[in-house]
Amino acid sequence: MTPLLIVGAGGFARETAQLVEAVNAVSPTWELLGHLDDDPAKHGALVDGVPVLGGSGEAAGREDARVVVCVGSPRDHAARARVVARLGLPPDRYATLVHPSASVSRTSSIGPGSIVLAQTVLTAAVTVGAHVSVMPHVTLTHDDVVGDFATLAAGVRLAGAVHVETGAYVGSGALVRETRTIGSYALVGMGSVVTRDIPAREVWAGVPARFLRPATVTVPPSLPVES
Missing domain, CATH: 3.40.50.20 (Rossmann fold)
Incomplete structure (x- = not known):
């Protein structure tokens, strides 16, 4: 072993x-x-x-x-x-760890250091980057892209072709409409419904999700940040 x-x-x-x-x-x-x-x-x-x-x-x-x-x-x-x-x-x-109960399609990929917990589903052509945390009961559908260091909390649902950029945090139970983008190091509150693109380093929450305030994050300068 x-x-x-x-x-x-x-x-x-x-x-x-x-x-x-x-x-x-x-x-x-x-x-x-x-x-x-x-x-x-x-x-x-x-x-x-x-x-x-x-x-x-x-x-x-x-x-x-x-x-x-x-x-x-x-x-x-x-x-x-x-x-x-x-x-x-x-x-x-870095190891890549996937719970045995997760369903990962053959056309999907998961990067080094990433962790996919129980009962998660990656349906088709989903790309999960490096050091991503995918909590239980997350659903990622066709053509979703999840950037490095992102976190998808329990029960998150992404519709098709959503892009979660580097370091973003999507709170528990959030729903994201198809083709939306959640910007780098943005934070989406739990239970939110995202119907619009969310800019980088902003906090959004609610149904539908709305801007609350800038996100307070300290990002290491040696790592790339999508804009």
């Missing part, structure tokens, strides 16, 4: 550990070594039975291990991008 490290020890990281267990139950694939977290108070602790081995910087020294970065929230939806930029690992060091 291939050694694996999960960067982060919060809720998303715990869900990812359970995904790994589900994968291994079908076909032994991953040797989960443990979590890496930058909170020293967590070092040496067990999180759902999985040890926290140290800080994220230790990933570089474990060249035999693959890595996934499981950090970020609506309060700081650029956190994952910053961690990946700081680690500076090559793409082939």
Whole structure:
């Protein structure tokens, strides 16, 4: 089995550990070594039975291990991008994890470092970039494109040919009309209905979704940002 490290020890990281267990139950694939977290108070602790081995910087020294970065929230939806930029690992060091219950069509693709949780559907010619977080019960339909570092929270539904740009966060239960674009590092509130394009780095919410305020995000300068 291939050694694996999960960067982060919060809720998303715990869900990812359970995904790994589900994968291994079908076909032994991953040797989960443990979590890496930058909170020293967590070092040496067990999180759902999985040890926290140290800080994220230790990933570089474990060249035999693959890595996934499981950090970020609506309060700081650029956190994952910053961690990946700081680690500076090559793409082939990152694992791609897909829950056995997810349905991924043969014409769809998922990039390195991305995680697809249970009961997600990718119907036809869906492109998911690198380091994307796809939470449970998400539906991605034909020709959707999800950029690097984006997050699709639980129950998101994208109609056809939607483009979610780099680092955007789409909140739980949001619905997005066909051919719409959600701009880079924008944030869509939970339960929203997106009928218009959303510009980069803005917060929108409601039914239909409307502009609320600029998004406060700290994006690593070394990473590209779509405009």
